[in-house]
Amino acid sequence: MVTLKNDYSELEKTAKPKYAAKAVRHPLFGYIVLTLILMAVQLLFIFGDGIIPLNVTQAIMQTMIYVVAGLGVGILLMMAGLMSFGTGAFIGLGTYMAAYILKDMVAPYTLILAIVAVAAVLIGIVVGFISLRVRGMHLIIITLALATVLYTLYYLPNSFTGGALGVSRVPFPELFMFLKTSRDTIYFVILFVMFLLIVITMNIINSPMGRAMLSMSNSESLAQAMGINLLKYRLLAFIVATVFSMLSGVLYISYMQSSIYATWTSGLAMNILIAVILGGTAKPAGVLIGSFVIFTVDYAFLKNIEFFQKNPQASLFFNGIVIILIIAKYPGGLIRLLGSIRNGAKQTAAKVRLYRYGPEK
Amino acid sequence: MSNVFHDIFQLILSNFHIIGVLALTTVGLSLTFKTANVANFAQAITSTIGAYVAGLLLRDFGFGPWESMIIGVAVCFVIGFLLDAAVVRHVGGGGGRIMVTIGLIVLITAAIPLVFGTIPYNFPRFFTGQIEFRLFGQDFNVTQNAMFILIASAVVIAVIFSALRFTKWGLGVRGTASNIYVASMMGVNTNMMTALSWAISSACGGLAAVFLASQTQLISITMLGATQANSLLAFVVGGFASFYGPAIGAAIIPIVLSLLTFVSSIWASALLYIIVMIVILIKPAGLFGKKSVKKV
Numbered sequence: 001m002v003t004l005k006n007d008y009s010e011l012e013k014t015a016k017p018k019y020a021a022k023a024v025r026h027p028l029f030g031y032i033v034l035t036l037i038l039m040a041v042q043l044l045f046i047f048g049d050g051i052i053p054l055n056v057t058q059a060i061m062q063t064m065i066y067v068v069a070g071l072g073v074g075i076l077l078m079m080a081g082l083m084s085f086g087t088g089a090f091i092g093l094g095t096y097m098a099a100y101i102l103k104d105m106v107a108p109y110t111l112i113l114a115i116v117a118v119a120a121v122l123i124g125i126v127v128g129f130i131s132l133r134v135r136g137m138h139l140i141i142i143t144l145a146l147a148t149v150l151y152t153l154y155y156l157p158n159s160f161t162g163g164a165l166g167v168s169r170v171p172f173p174e175l176f177m178f179l180k181t182s183r184d185t186i187y188f189v190i191l192f193v194m195f196l197l198i199v200i201t202m203n204i205i206n207s208p209m210g211r212a213m214l215s216m217s218n219s220e221s222l223a224q225a226m227g228i229n230l231l232k233y234r235l236l237a238f239i240v241a242t243v244f245s246m247l248s249g250v251l252y253i254s255y256m257q258s259s260i261y262a263t264w265t266s267g268l269a270m271n272i273l274i275a276v277i278l279g280g281t282a283k284p285a286g287v288l289i290g291s292f293v294i295f296t297v298d299y300a301f302l303k304n305i306e307f308f309q310k311n312p313q314a315s316l317f318f319n320g321i322v323i324i325l326i327i328a329k330y331p332g333g334l335i336r337l338l339g340s341i342r343n344g345a346k347q348t349a350a351k352v353r354l355y356r357y358g359p360e361k
Numbered sequence: 362m363s364n365v366f367h368d369i370f371q372l373i374l375s376n377f378h379i380i381g382v383l384a385l386t387t388v389g390l391s392l393t394f395k396t397a398n399v400a401n402f403a404q405a406i407t408s409t410i411g412a413y414v415a416g417l418l419l420r421d422f423g424f425g426p427w428e429s430m431i432i433g434v435a436v437c438f439v440i441g442f443l444l445d446a447a448v449v450r451h452v453g454g455g456g457g458r459i460m461v462t463i464g465l466i467v468l469i470t471a472a473i474p475l476v477f478g479t480i481p482y483n484f485p486r487f488f489t490g491q492i493e494f495r496l497f498g499q500d501f502n503v504t505q506n507a508m509f510i511l512i513a514s515a516v517v518i519a520v521i522f523s524a525l526r527f528t529k530w531g532l533g534v535r536g537t538a539s540n541i542y543v544a545s546m547m548g549v550n551t552n553m554m555t556a557l558s559w560a561i562s563s564a565c566g567g568l569a570a571v572f573l574a575s576q577t578q579l580i581s582i583t584m585l586g587a588t589q590a591n592s593l594l595a596f597v598v599g600g601f602a603s604f605y606g607p608a609i610g611a612a613i614i615p616i617v618l619s620l621l622t623f624v625s626s627i628w629a630s631a632l633l634y635i636i637v638m639i640v641i642l643i644k645p646a647g648l649f650g651k652k653s654v655k656k657v
Binding site for chain 2: 316
């Protein structure tokens with residue numbers, strides 16, 4: 001490359017804003033900003049002496065846990081077009097496994113996550129092989145069946161799940177064998193894991209596997225004709241969803257310290273599914289927004305308003321209206337709604353410019 | 362041995378009303394599935410509105426049980442019609458429609474306590490007597506009300522099936538179910554057919570809800586929860602292809618469930634699901650269905 005000397009200064013001037021613009025346009029930029037904001041919220045909660053109420057951070061923590069499961073559900077739904085009601089049961093399985101490890105031995109957190117992930121892969125393969133021969137209604141029924149069987153297993157008296165009493169007083173995990181976590185610091189661990197899984201999800205969406213699954217969800221016959229093995233990719237999507245759900249279970253137990261069978265119903269799976277569809281499955285941001293609306297808003301904010309304290313059902317009522325409106329009007333979810341609002345704003349701005357300055361020459 | 366037979370048969374007899382209720386909801390489910398191509402997860406909760414309306418009329422407005430039942434069912438009919446005309450018709454795709462019905466569950470579950478209050482309602486039995494009879498030297502008994510529910514459900518389903526078979530409406534519904542585009546080209550008002558199917562399906566659900574309320578004498582939000590799950594199972598076991606398959610499935614499921622309850626009460630529902638799972642994996646089209654080939 002030959003460049004004249006006096007051109008350098010010019011280049012630097014133009015290059016600097018370009019890097020900034022590049023950083024802003026990076027697909028992960030928004031998620032990094034969000035992570036930093038959430039980190040700041042918790043720091044304010046710890047050091048800020050009551051600026052942030054406890055229920056806000058609790059709600060955020062819970063939302064982050066369900067976002068992790070929601071990411072997997074989103075992949076399964078968008079990529080493979082499969083609807084699973086077994087998510088809740090898998091989250092439960094994750095909590096029980098993590099509790100079992102945490103109670104009996106001192107293991108670093110990463111090891112627990114790895115063990116549960118490997119177990120989830122195995123379970124995903126077994127369950128997927130049985131259930132993925134069918135789809136649509138049948139798959140919903142089979143995943144419901146799975147959820148019911150696992151629910152019954154959790155409920156029966158045994159030492160693994162603690163039967164009807166559940167497991168409780170699970171100690172907080174240790175990071176890398178020496179760093180003990182507490183109720184405050186586990187937040188950062190959960191946040192970090194969530195960020196990591198968002199990055200992984202985006203990579204999955206853009207990988208050859210993601211492309212194959214996307215083509216499959218658009219037209220199965222066409223994808224098959226292009227040489228895509230349907231069962232293989234459905235199975236892969238199912239395994240990813242299982243791993244994400246069970247990791248979400250590990251996060252749950254490391255924050256809540258207890259787990260009881262009654263939580264792990266197909267109703268929880270339905271709530272996560274609603275959150276995912278409400279937000280939109282095209283991007284992890286959709287899952288984040290949907291989970292925020294379903295899991296955070298009510299608990300963190302509406303509980304403080306008098307009207308909603310008197311009528312606890314009202315917020316659910318509005319949730320239902322929002323869900324139906326969004327699905328009917330914007331099948332792409334809230335993320336699509338935001339996109340079209342942005343486009344609309346751009347168009348209005350262009351019109352205003354046209355009106356004020358006349359047509360461009 | 363004969364004692365075991367007596368217990369099992371008595372258990373089935375005491376679940377007679379469930380067979381009737383389940384058959385009604387399952388027929389409703391298959392109507393909406395075949396015309397609107399949506400598994401209506403919200404059927405139970407929309408039906409519960411009918412039961413609540415009936416309970417309210419009975420408690421506060423001095424109506425008798427029969428009139429309240431008829432008005433409750435009529436309200437359900439209107440709700441079903443409006444649901445399709447206002448919401449479901451405008452949503453594209455099977456997945457989106459299923460999610461709309463799930464959204465409806467959230468909405469109505471929240472709305473019922475706001476409208477009807479949080480205290481469960483009562484509903485009397487239509488008939489209070491017991492039928493006692495002897496069979497193979499054993500004594501059995503079944504409540505008159507359960508027997509009435511079974512017979513009335515059978516009559517209603519027979520009416521619906523003969524309407525499907527012999528009336529113009531039935532022809533339109535069958536045409537819509539088999540191919541909605543061809544049916545609309547042939548001059549069938551498919552929107553009307555679908556909306557009417559929703560209305561009738563919803564009315565069936567409402568009738569089932571009032572029947573169940575009359576047997577358990579209680580109206581609450583979760584009263585039809587188990588019925589909804591079981592009617593999905595019955596629907597899948599019976600098969601999508603025909604209208605009568607799901608009805609037979611609805612008769613099988615409660616009987617199998619009572620047998621399983623006899624084996625183990627904790628494991629009953631899990632075992633039922635496992636059996637249904639095996640049926641689905643062996644015969645994905647259901648016991649009475651034909652395998653459909655998807656053309657490109």
